[in-house]
Amino acid sequence: MLEGAVRWVQRHVLASGGIAISSQQRVAYPEVTGYYVPTLLGLGERDLARAFADWLVTVQRADGSFGGPGAEESFAFDTGQVVRGWTAMLPTHPELATPLRRACDWLLAAGDAATGRLPVPRPGAAWSLGGRGEVSEAIHLYVLAPLAAAGDLLDEPRYRRFAERGRDYYLGAVDCTRFDAPNHLTHFYAYVQEALLELGCQDEARRGMADVARWQQENGAVPAYSDVPWVCATGIAQLAGVWFRLGETARAERALAFLAALQNPSGGFFGSYGVGAAYFPDQEPSWGVKYAIEAEHRRIASHFDATADQYRPEIAADDGRVRAVLAAFGDLGARRVLDAGAGKGRYAALLKRTFPSAEVTALDVSAEMLRHVPPGITTVRHSLLDMPFPDASFDAVLCVEALEHAVRIPEAVRELARVLAPGGTLVVIDKNRAQLGALAMPTWERWFDPEELLTLLRALGLSAEVGGVGYDGREADGLFLCWTARKLRAASRPISCDAAAGAAL
Numbered sequence: 328m329l330e331g332a333v334r335w336v337q338r339h340v341l342a343s344g345g346i347a348i349s350s351q352q353r354v355a356y357p358e359v360t361g362y363y364v365p366t367l368l369g370l371g372e373r374d375l376a377r378a379f380a381d382w383l384v385t386v387q388r389a390d391g392s393f394g395g396p397g398a399e400e401s402f403a404f405d406t407g408q409v410v411r412g413w414t415a416m417l418p419t420h421p422e423l424a425t426p427l428r429r430a431c432d433w434l435l436a437a438g439d440a441a442t443g444r445l446p447v448p449r450p451g452a453a454w455s456l457g458g459r460g461e462v463s464e465a466i467h468l469y470v471l472a473p474l475a476a477a478g479d480l481l482d483e484p485r486y487r488r489f490a491e492r493g494r495d496y497y498l499g500a501v502d503c504t505r506f507d508a509p510n511h512l513t514h515f516y517a518y519v520q521e522a523l524l525e526l527g528c529q530d531e532a533r534r535g536m537a538d539v540a541r542w543q544q545e546n547g548a549v550p551a552y553s554d555v556p557w558v559c560a561t562g563i564a565q566l567a568g569v570w571f572r573l574g575e576t577a578r579a580e581r582a583l584a585f586l587a588a589l590q591n592p593s594g595g596f597f598g599s600y601g602v603g604a605a606y607f608p609d610q611e612p613s614w615g616v617k618y619a620i621e622a623e624h625r626r627i628a629s630h631f632d633a634t635a636d637q638y639r640p641e642i643a644a645d646d647g648r649v650r651a652v653l654a655a656f657g658d659l660g661a662r663r664v665l666d667a668g669a670g671k672g673r674y675a676a677l678l679k680r681t682f683p684s685a686e687v688t689a690l691d692v693s694a695e696m697l698r699h700v701p702p703g704i705t706t707v708r709h710s711l712l713d714m715p716f717p718d719a720s721f722d723a724v725l726c727v728e729a730l731e732h733a734v735r736i737p738e739a740v741r742e743l744a745r746v747l748a749p750g751g752t753l754v755v756i757d758k759n760r761a762q763l764g765a766l767a768m769p770t771w772e773r774w775f776d777p778e779e780l781l782t783l784l785r786a787l788g789l790s791a792e793v794g795g796v797g798y799d800g801r802e803a804d805g806l807f808l809c810w811t812a813r814k815l816r817a818a819s820r821p822i823s824c825d826a827a828a829g830a831a832l
């Protein structure tokens with residue numbers, strides 16, 4: 328499903344900037360372009376994410392706000408999703424601070440300072456659902472976490488304070504946890520549930536998701552509204568993502584399997600399917616694809632959260648893989664070291680013990696795995712496809728049995744190379760494709776041909792070699808391979824997207 332969805336995105340990026348509203352409406356949609364930025368980063372598509380972020384700067388209104396395509400009115404929801412995109416991009420693109428601050432300032436000026444309530448479109452206009460009333464204003468919860476995050480990054484505590492007031496207002500004023508209201512389309516309801524999680528309202532999100540779960544069918548489907556027979560594909564993708572985040576894996580898997588069966592040959596999804604379908608039934612909205620991509624990513628993180636107790640927190644100092652890492656890195660002294668896909672940080676911990684002055688960072692998508700990383704090591708919960716570090720941040724980068732889960736391999740390798748400083752060393756240890764079948768593995772896992780990764784690394788301008796390594800007390804038997812790559816001190820050419828074998832979107 329993922330690669331089809333990515334192809335759909337490729338075909339709906341507009342030459343003039345931004346992402347199209349849908350398969351039928353090739354008009355750029357700022358709100359959706361904004362919230363695609365973190366999705367693209369999560370796919371390793373940093374250049375396109377950057378292009379989206381930059382295009383949004385060009386269409387920002389004089390007062391800092393954003394509206395819908397062709398609409399004169401400015402909308403808090405739309406502006407909030409641009410804030411979401413720019414906030415995701417800010418750690419690597421600090422020049423976005425000024426437009427981001429303007430968008431946040433507009434939200435605070437447009438909202439009610441006392442309650443944190445944001446303005447809604449006038450009745451009968453952009454949020455009208457006809458006989459079902461208006462979209463619930465609780466979807467404005469989905470603006471608040473990005474606003475708070477922007478406040479933290481920009482050192483503007485008033486953004487976070489506004490977001491906290493707003494969270495309390497919506498929780499008090501609107502029923503966020505009952506699905507059977509006439510205006511609760513799964514798509515809107517799921518915005519609210521995801522926002523509750525983002526805002527740390529775990530209990531409310533659990534309640535809201537337990538409520539909508541009462542409508543889920545055995546085949547994974549959830550009706551678009553509680554009283555209709557048709558489904559909203561976007562809503563199902565979003566619900567799957569939230570169920571994964573809550574550890575409701577079986578439910579999420581069922582929803583995702585149902586969604587996968589709906590995917591059109593184009594890689595997109597109609598807005599809705601079934602008798603009486605009334606939400607973009609003959610168009611593929613761009614946001615449906617976004618949430619399908621995100622649910623697939625959540626699935627992997629959730630797998631590791633759920634199975635964390637099966638992974639060892641330590642590794643023997645004489646393990647063949649450890650010996651290979653130490654030999655490749657040499658004396659790390661006070662160097663900056665990244666363990667990407669660190670799991671419980673068993674390699675990071677060993678490196679820290681061996682070189683106490685080294686600054687060691689452990690990055691992983693799984694919070695449950697990172698919980699076991701010992702003190703003294705910085706932990707970062709993020710995908711290795713999208714690392715929140717500037718270029719050349721580390722002198723040594725390690726990636727052991729994690730690239731195999733990254734799904735978008737050329738993009739992941741490019742990201743590992745990006746954060747490596749000139750003169751630095753990257754070590755990737757993973758399994759050999761020739762040994763496929765030797766161990767059970769989840770469906771998304773990939774093993775590698777030795778030449779495949781060498782080609783990717785060399786295309787990025789790194790010198791690289793590969794060899795077998797021993798593991799778990801065994802001598803090298805061909806199952807594990809170790810790729811060692813070095814970045815030249817003065818790179819002969821800059822690393823760009825096009826240099827990697829993977830096509831940019």
Ligand SMILES: C[S@@+](CC[C@H](N)C(=O)[O-])C[C@H]1O[C@@H](n2cnc3c(N)ncnc32)[C@H](O)[C@@H]1O
Pocket residue numbers: 627628631667668669670671672673674690691692693696709710711712726727728729732733
């Ligand atoms: C088999 S474990 C290996 C952990 C560690 N490197 C070790 O050898 O002990 C794979 C790890 O990769 C992490 N992972 C999977 N996909 C990832 C991604 N896209 N970005 C970062 N970590 C990821 C998982 O959460 C898991 O902790």
